[in-house]
Amino acid sequence: MAMACHDQDxxxxxxxxSPFSMRVKLALLLKGIEHEDLxxxxxxxxxxxxxSNPVHKKVPVLIHKGKPIAESAIIVHYIDEVWPGTSPLLPxxxxxxxxxxxxxxxxxxxxxxxxxxxxxxxxxAVNEEFIQDCLLLxxxxxxxxxxxxxxxxxxxxMSFLDVMLAPSAVWIPALEQVMGLKPTSQEQCPRLHKLFxxxxxxxxxxxxLPQIEKLKEFTQARLVSDHHVWIAKASP
Amino acid sequence: xxxxxxxxxxxxxxxxxxRVHYALDLKGVSYxxxxxxxxxxxxxxxxxxxxxxxxxxxxxxxxxICESLIIVDYIDSVWPNPHKLLPEDPYKKAVARFWAxxxxxxxxxxxxxxxxxxxxxxRKKASEDLKWALMKIDEALGTIAPRKPFFGGDxxxxxxxxxxxxxxxxxxxxxxxxxxxxxxxEWPNLHKWVTAVKSVxxxxxxxxxxxxxxxxxxxxxxxxxxxx
Numbered sequence: 001m002a003m004a005c006h007d008q009d010x011x012x013x014x015x016x017x018s019p020f021s022m023r024v025k026l027a028l029l030l031k032g033i034e035h036e037d038l039x040x041x042x043x044x045x046x047x048x049x050x051x052s053n054p055v056h057k058k059v060p061v062l063i064h065k066g067k068p069i070a071e072s073a074i075i076v077h078y079i080d081e082v083w084p085g086t087s088p089l090l091p092x093x094x095x096x097x098x099x100x101x102x103x104x105x106x107x108x109x110x111x112x113x114x115x116x117x118x119x120x121x122x123x124x125a126v127n128e129e130f131i132q133d134c135l136l137l138x139x140x141x142x143x144x145x146x147x148x149x150x151x152x153x154x155x156x157x158m159s160f161l162d163v164m165l166a167p168s169a170v171w172i173p174a175l176e177q178v179m180g181l182k183p184t185s186q187e188q189c190p191r192l193h194k195l196f197x198x199x200x201x202x203x204x205x206x207x208x209l210p211q212i213e214k215l216k217e218f219t220q221a222r223l224v225s226d227h228h229v230w231i232a233k234a235s236p
Numbered sequence: 237x238x239x240x241x242x243x244x245x246x247x248x249x250x251x252x253x254x255r256v257h258y259a260l261d262l263k264g265v266s267y268x269x270x271x272x273x274x275x276x277x278x279x280x281x282x283x284x285x286x287x288x289x290x291x292x293x294x295x296x297x298x299x300x301i302c303e304s305l306i307i308v309d310y311i312d313s314v315w316p317n318p319h320k321l322l323p324e325d326p327y328k329k330a331v332a333r334f335w336a337x338x339x340x341x342x343x344x345x346x347x348x349x350x351x352x353x354x355x356x357x358x359r360k361k362a363s364e365d366l367k368w369a370l371m372k373i374d375e376a377l378g379t380i381a382p383r384k385p386f387f388g389g390d391x392x393x394x395x396x397x398x399x400x401x402x403x404x405x406x407x408x409x410x411x412x413x414x415x416x417x418x419x420x421x422e423w424p425n426l427h428k429w430v431t432a433v434k435s436v437x438x439x440x441x442x443x444x445x446x447x448x449x450x451x452x453x454x455x456x457x458x459x460x461x462x463x464x
Contacts, residue, residue: 055338055372069330071337081326094313095299101306106287136287 010035013049013061015042016210017218019112019167020072021060026163026208027076030087073104076163089160096144100153100161103140107165111137115175122223123179131184137165138189145191151198158202162195166205169196174215178223239314240297242267245281247274248444249452251344251401252304253292257442258397259311262319264438305336308397321394329394335376335387336398342369343402350413351453352460363415370417370426373399377425385432392436400433407446408453 012028012035014021028035040049040059052061052068061068062075064082069075080089091097114130141153149155152162175181186193199205242260244267246253260267272281272291284293284300293300294307301310312321323329346366353359381387387395409415420427433439 064327067327069327069334071334074330074333074337077333078326078330081329094310095296095301097313098301098306098310101309102301102303105303105306 009065011063012037013040013046013052013059013063014038015040015059017215018059019171022167022170022209023072023163024060024062024075024079026158026166026205027079027089029204029208030089030158030163031079031083032086033079033083073101073164076160080160087157089154089158089163091154091159097160099140099144100159100164103137103144103161104164106133106140107137111168115171115181118175118181119179119219123181127182131182131188134184134189134192138184138192141191141195145195147191151191151194153195158199158204162199165195166199167209169199169205170209170212170215172196173212174219177212178216178219241295243270243295244268244292245270245272245278245284245295246292247272249449250291251405254401254404254442255304255397256292256294256307256311258392258400258439259308259321261438261441262321262392262397262436263311263315264318265311265315305340305398308336308394312394319391321388321392321397323388323393331380332387332394335373335380335395338369338372339395339399339402342372343399347402347405347409347413350409350415351457353413354461359413363413366409366413366415367418371423373429374423374426377429385428387429392433392439396429396433400439401443403430403433404443404446404449405453408450411450412453412457 010028010033012021012024014025014037016022016039025037038048040046042059045057049059049061050057052063053059053070056070058070060072060075061070062078063069064078069078076089091100110133111130114126114133117126118130144161145151145153146155150157153159153165154162158166172181172183176183184192200209242265244253244256244260246256246269248271270278270280272278274291277289280295281291281293282289284295285291285302288302290302292304292307293302294310295301296310296314301307308321321332323332343366346362346369350359350362350366353362377387381389384390386392387399392400406415406417410417417423
């Protein structure tokens with residue numbers, strides 16, 4: 001038995017194209033948490049996945065010391081609370097924390113939802129809505145992020161909201177190039193563009209996020225096969 | 237206890253609004269309440285929540301916080317005592333957050349579809365989904381806090397506060413959607429939980445009458461059918 005037997009004992013049930021899975025991977029890497037990454041076959045769910053997340057049967061799931069945690073935002077909160085020392089993610093201030101959670105929730109309700117519908121409609125729907133919502137996010141960045149300190153909501157280093165948004169840095173270009181999604185221009189959202197640029201350059205993100213080319217292949221294959229094991233259905 | 241001015245913008249029957257009331261009342265925090273007319277929203281609401289223009293909104297020292305679970309989390313941070321809602325242990329905290337989130341994703345969603353269903357097929361699906369969701373809660377209570385009344389054990393925690401507002405809507409789900417809650421023989425934990433929640437004075441304080449809520453559910457349904 002050659003496993004690293006730390007009292008940490010961290011396992012991630014993952015699915016590489018899932019933006020929710022990417023968030024958790026990124027949080028683990030930012031904090032330097034050793035973990036076992038177990039990619040899941042969502043068309044043939046493992047006993048471990050079904051036992052670890054019996055309610056939703058979705059990825060990602062983090063298993064820490066044998067106890068499972070599900071839902072990406074909840075998992076990242078957990079990671080931040082258990083390993084607070086390195087790369088703290090949630091702000092100290094209660095009001096700022098509420099803002100990070102609010103914009104994460106906004107992203108889920110609006111932007112993620114628009115992208116979902118865009119994909120399902122094969123590129124026919126909601127592009128305009130998506131742009132309007134990105135403009136709102138740009139506004140949030142202007143309000144919450146200190147441009148002098150750095151490109152992220154967290155300034156020079158990534159914070160909770162940056163981690164939650166990071167997968168868009170690869171997903172939006174993939175959808176743009178494969179399905180003709182029109183993202184916001186650099187003139188419309190200069191800081192958001194800078195943020196996503198900084199994400200793709202970040203050493204932890206380079207490992208946690210798949211290459212855009214791989215995502216493009218994945219998207220293309222799904223379009224061709226009409227196989228509806230889609231990201232949105234597959235993970236929360 | 238005073239930590240500045242606290243104001244709540246809400247609507248009497250809103251489950252999301254009730255979460256905020258419950259959190260503040262359990263902690264004995266004084267606040268000003270403003271009932272919103274959802275067909276004629278106040279300037280204050282529109283300025284406090286420009287993204288969604290929805291209630292509830294908590295305005296603390298002039299700063300607005302939106303989205304009910306985010307508000308409850310905030311309240312628990314600013315007024316940790318008395319009655320801390322989120323457990324200290326990170327795993328227990330994650331479990332509490334999970335079930336609160338489950339309330340939104342599964343219970344509220346099914347209940348909302350039930351009331352607004354325009355076909356029998358929609359109604360039946362929503363009813364089944366609601367039944368499944370409540371069954372999961374019954375199971376969870378048995379696993380997480382066996383032989384205890386609440387998710388939080390002897391007292392209400394974050395998950396209890398998130399889910400408690402559904403209780404006053406059960407009559408409405410029955411009246412409008414024909415949803416009949418299985419009895420205590422089938423769901424002992426859920427029923428024990430409902431009885432325990434209803435016995436908490438702080439909860440009784442702002443919970444509206446189930447009959448009034450059921451009437452209101454009827455109004456929502458009529459509007460949904462009318463516009464279908």
